[in-house]
Amino acid sequence: MRRFSFALIVLLCAAGTTGAQSAAPVDEHTETIKTLLARLEKVEKRLAELEARQPAAGAPAPAAEPFAGAQDKPGTQAAAVEKREPAGMTHAGMGQGAEPPPSTFPSLKLSGFADINFSATDEKNVNSGFNLGQFVLHAASPLSRKVSYFGEISFTATATGYNVDVERSIIRYDYNDHFKLSFGRYHTPVNYWNTAFHHGSWLQTTISRPEMIKFGGRLLPVHFIGLQAEGDIPSGGANLGYSFGVGNGRGSIISRGGDPGDVNNNRAWLVSLYSRPARLYGLQIGGSVYRDKITPGPGQRFNELISSAYLAWTRETPEILAEFANVHHSDVNTGRVFNTHAFYVQLAYRLPFTEKRWKPYYRFEYINRPTTEPVLGITGLLGSTAGMRYDISDYAALKAEYRNTKRGPGQPHINGLFLQTSFTF
Incomplete structure (x- = not known):
């Protein structure tokens, strides 16, 4: 993500240089770059928050819940019948x-x-x-x-x-x-x-x-x-x-x-x-x-x-x-x-x-x-x-x-x- 941000800044700077050679005002391009950098910083913070909420890539996935019939409490006759009779x-x-x-x-x-x-x-x-x-x-x-x-x-x-x-x-x-x-x-x-x-x-x-x-x-x-x-x-x-x-x-x-x-x-x-x-x-x-x-x-x-x-x-x-x-x-x-x-x-x-x-x-x-x-x-x-x-x-x-x-x-x-x-x- 940092490399992506750095590349974007370089491109923006290059765009600014080209704009200067086209006689565009330097101050105008400088303000544009600052605005884009501020937006980039917000996006990076949001991505960091989302990554923190996700489990690590190597962490095991939660175990799948067992078949519903196995969790039924005693007294659920219909579920017990399903367990005894074939599906x-x-x-x-x-x-x-x-x-x-x-x-x-x-x-x-x-x-x-x-x-x-x-x-x-x-x-x-x-x-x-x-x-x-x-x-x-x-x-x-x-x-x-x-x-x-x-x-x-x-x-x-x-x-x-x-x-x-x-x-x-x-x-x-x-x-x-x-x-x-x-x-x-x-x-x-x-x-x-x-x-x-x-x-x-x-x-x-x-x-x-x-x-x-x-x-x-x-x-x-x-x-x-x-x-x-x-x-x-x-x-x-x-x-x-x-x-x-x-x-x-x-x-x-x-x-x-x-x-x-x-x-x-x-x-x-x-x-x-x-x-x-x-x-x-x-x-x-x-x-x-x-x-x-x-x-x-x-x-x-x-x-x-x-x-x-x-x-x-x-x-x-x-x-x-x-x-x-x-x-x-x-x-x-x-x-x-x-x-x-x-x-x-x-x-x-x-x-x-x-x-x-x-x-x-x-x-x-x-x-x-x-x-x-x-x-x-x-x-x-x-x-x-x-x-x-x-x-x-x-x-x-x-x-x-x-x-x-x-x-x-x-x-x-x-x-x-x-x-x-x-x-x-």
Whole structure:
């Protein structure tokens, strides 16, 4: 900088000499040089101040902050879920995390979920006490840069031992963000809850799933065996996504999917669309259509059409989940039509004190089934659930719920207290 100043002064002096030879007044050039020198001095001082504020050239740069999820306080359930589930979870339940180098294929990763429960109700002929919930294992492995596998196995306690089920088994090819093709056994993308909260009750705010989509339930098909295409739809800030599947419909036991094959040689199909607006982070709205032909008994044939819509706001302050589904059955033999409606609304709020460990919640749910409906074999429901979740750590929680339910006309209200500790490992 000093050399630059000296060179400038020399040039100015030379200019002054030339001006003098041109008969310009010497005093005028002298004043000009003084003004320029004063300005130069101010610039040099300003540069010196700026250089003093900057770290030395050889000083190490500040360390980059760790991944945001690692800094979340205990009790931030949503962040903890992101840490347990692979990044970019989709309807298939598989991630889009960073691709490992080719030398690590395959690269198996195991994780698990478990819960222990206590229940006490005033329902007649129902015992109260402790019970072991589902023990669930997840296995995920990339097979190449474009191919990955995900599996889920559950162990459920029964009176005679344990039932072991393959809940999900999926191999997926990722062509790009707009098209991913997978084959296997899925959680049917027939509504939001079934694709957001899988086996492992720690994942969900509440102890229980809504009645309309409970495991082993008959209203909506929880599992689907076939192929599925999914991806993003170029849509700017609307962030649209889709899912399309073709596979076996409901099994001979209507609460189960057609794992060994389709019972009536008619494929089921489904379409799901959703939006995650960029300006409303945490909001997802969507809907789906599911079509099948079912044969619940000898000589019985029904066309089944399930339509659903949902809104989910998952910012935790608050959390809002609302879903509606209509199950339409038309008797092929008689032409009679039956519609069963179901919906729930769930509200929760992560409290700001004690490191955001406390999360109260409330859910209202309703199912209206015509008494003459011949397929589903379920009762109606009017129910309320109020509870509190306390996150012991990022990976373990305590929950307490009070439930009041009424099933069908003329049935009494049932009151119950339910406690649970759930965790992931």
